Amino acid sequence: MTTRTVTCEPQNFRRVLSSMCTEPHPLARQAASRFLATNPGDPTTYRTVSKLESEVVERLGEVTGQSDVEGYIASGGTEANIQAVRAARDFHDVNDPNVVVPEHAHFSFHKAADVLDVELRTVPLTERLVADVDAVAAATDRDTVLVAGVAGSTEYGRVDPIPKLADLAAAVDAFTHVDAAWGGFYLPFTEYDWNFADAAVDTLTIDPHKLGQAAVPAGGFLTQSRKIMDTLAVETPYLESTSQATLTGTRSGAGVASAVAVLRELWPDGYREQFETSMSDAEWLADALSNRGFDVVEPTLPLVAASVSERLFERLRKRGWRLSRTANGELRIVCMPHVTRELLESFVETIDELR
Ligand code: PLP
Numbered sequence: 612m613t614t615r616t617v618t619c620e621p622q623n624f625r626r627v628l629s630s631m632c633t634e635p636h637p638l639a640r641q642a643a644s645r646f647l648a649t650n651p652g653d654p655t656t657y658r659t660v661s662k663l664e665s666e667v668v669e670r671l672g673e674v675t676g677q678s679d680v681e682g683y684i685a686s687g688g689t690e691a692n693i694q695a696v697r698a699a700r701d702f703h704d705v706n707d708p709n710v711v712v713p714e715h716a717h718f719s720f721h722k723a724a725d726v727l728d729v730e731l732r733t734v735p736l737t738e739r740l741v742a743d744v745d746a747v748a749a750a751t752d753r754d755t756v757l758v759a760g761v762a763g764s765t766e767y768g769r770v771d772p773i774p775k776l777a778d779l780a781a782a783v784d785a786f787t788h789v790d791a792a793w794g795g796f797y798l799p800f801t802e803y804d805w806n807f808a809d810a811a812v813d814t815l816t817i818d819p820h821k822l823g824q825a826a827v828p829a830g831g832f833l834t835q836s837r838k839i840m841d842t843l844a845v846e847t848p849y850l851e852s853t854s855q856a857t858l859t860g861t862r863s864g865a866g867v868a869s870a871v872a873v874l875r876e877l878w879p880d881g882y883r884e885q886f887e888t889s890m891s892d893a894e895w896l897a898d899a900l901s902n903r904g905f906d907v908v909e910p911t912l913p914l915v916a917a918s919v920s921e922r923l924f925e926r927l928r929k930r931g932w933r934l935s936r937t938a939n940g941e942l943r944i945v946c947m948p949h950v951t952r953e954l955l956e957s958f959v960e961t962i963d964e965l966r
Contacts, residue, residue, distance in 0.1 A: 624949040628958065629935035631765065631793050633947040635869060636824040642865075642872035643826035649864025651684065655851040660864035663871045670874040671817055671831050674796060674882075676806025681840050683857055684819070684867045685830035688792030689719035690858050691816035692759075694832050694843060695788040696723035697858075698814060699757035702786070702842045708756040713742035713771060715764040717790060729756070740764070740908070742771040748779050755785045762803070763794015766937040768914030768945075770794065770803050774810045786813040786839075792830065794912055796822035797886045799879065801912070807835065814839060819870035822885075824877065824948060829866035889913035889946040892955055896944060899959045903966070913946035926965045932958060 624634050635643070646660055654661030664684055672680035685691045700708050709730040712720050716733065724731035732755075734746035742760055751758060758780035760771035777787040787810070791798060795817030807815060815833045819825035834840060843856040877885075893913040900917045901907045908916040919927075919942045927942075928934055937943050944950070944958075 625954070626931050626958075627933040627947075628944045628950060628954075629933050630947060631821050631945060632827060633821070633824060634949045635820075635826040636873045636876065638876050639825045639869035639873040643869035644865070646864040646868035649868075650861050651864050651867050652855065652857060652860050652862040653847075653850045653852050657864065660867055663864075664867045667819070667829075667831075667867060667870045667874060668833065670871070670878060671795075671819075671833055672807070674799060674874075674878060675791070675815060675817060675833065676799070677808045677833075677835060680807070680833050680835055681837060682831065682833035684862070684870060685832045685857065686828045686859055686862070686866075687820065687830035688717065688790065688816050688818050689722065689830075691792065691818070691830050691832035692717065692719040692788070692790055693723040693726065694858055695759070695786070695814040695816065696720070696727055696729060696757060698834070698839045698842050699786040699788070700727055700729050702839065703756040703784075705754050705756055707754050709752070709754050710757040710759065711747055711750045711755055711785075712759045713747070713761065715740070715742075715766060715769065716759060716761055717765050717792070720759065736769075740767050740769045742776060744772060744775045744779070747776060751779055751783045751785065753783060755780075755783045757786045757788055759788040759790060762789050762791035762798055763912050765793065766943060767908055767916055768794065768910060768912035770798070770801075770911065773803075773812065777811045781811060787811060788813065789815045792816045792818040793821045795831075796882050797912055800883050800886045807833070819873065820866065822882075822947070823870060823873060824885075825873050826865060826869035828863050829870045831870075885948050886913070889948065889950070892950070892952050893944075893946045895952065896946070896955050896959070899955075900962075903959075903962065908941065910946075914943065915946070916941040916943045918942075923962070923965060927958075927961060930961055930965075932961065
């Protein structure tokens with residue numbers, strides 16, 4: 612018998628400890644469903660969603676500490692990072708462009724380098740798992756068009772020394788890009804005291820569909836420079852609008868609307884509360900694992916990594932826990948909003964049973 616409607620549960624977050632995404636906030640979900648048939652890729656025709664997109668960009672500017680920002684809601688962090696590399700390549704008049712990133716940069720930079728035909732120079736991290744500034748300095752030269760730092764690394768949640776990276780980029784007349792796709796919504800509540808304005812950052816990725824609790828797809832590409840948006844823009848003859856700076860053409864209005872809804876609701880107090888809860892849960896988990904003899908990488912944002920045996924890792928997965936590992940083989944637990952203390956306690960109980 613053919614089933615004509617999709618009746619199964621789309622996603623159960625109960626045991627998901629590996630994802631950088633989370634259950635959308637109820638208001639985000641509601642807004643997304645109302646804007647399914649809208650396309651911010653053609654803002655002159657789809658005016659309402661286009662206005663909402665301007666609001667999200669302005670609000671993301673507030674989150675990142677800058678009142679005068681431009682940008683758009685992308686399909687995700689991958690697209691925003693590709694656009695940062697594209698803008699840097701096209702803005703600078705260099706024959707053989709290179710981009711310098713720390714080793715923990717997201718794999719989207721490898722895609723960017725590949726499709727845009729730029730050389731990607733990856734440099735090592737320090738023992739504290741952040742970009743090694745001396746190594747970045749040694750890797751930059753006159754052909755460097757972009758130096759990127761990560762603010763909330765995918766594997767360990769670490770934040771690179773962004774102001775220092777920005778100085779190095781400025782010294783070779785390159786752009787500075789910050790990939791805050793995951794960490795961006797929590798940085799305002801941490802000790803990291805840089806922001807978009809005073810660290811001279813040219814472009815920034817911050818994804819509402821991660822810690823912002825919006826619906827997928829809602830990535831964020833921000834810049835403080837109209838010239839950068841102009842560099843990205845192409846003419847769009849068959850649309851009512853005349854130019855487009857985005858990488859994709861037709862885009863999801865659902866992602867945009869959901870991002871507005873959740874930002875109106877949660878910025879700043881709701882995000883601060885969530886950060887405090889998740890951070891304290893991450894610290895609890897780090898202690899619980901450490902007390903059981905596992906080597907734990909101390910969390911600086913709500914993400915815990917710990918060395919566990921291959922056997923235990925596989926047995927946990929067989930019990931239904933959705934888990935992933937770092938390149939070094941550690942188990943990583945991302946304390947997203949759906950990852951409650953209760954869920955973590957039940958995870959630790961499973962570990963106790965299996966050991
Ligand atoms: N940048 C960082 C730091 C990430 O953690 C991720 C994904 O987890 C990305 C970029 C890519 O984002 P997306 O999967 O939304 O394209």
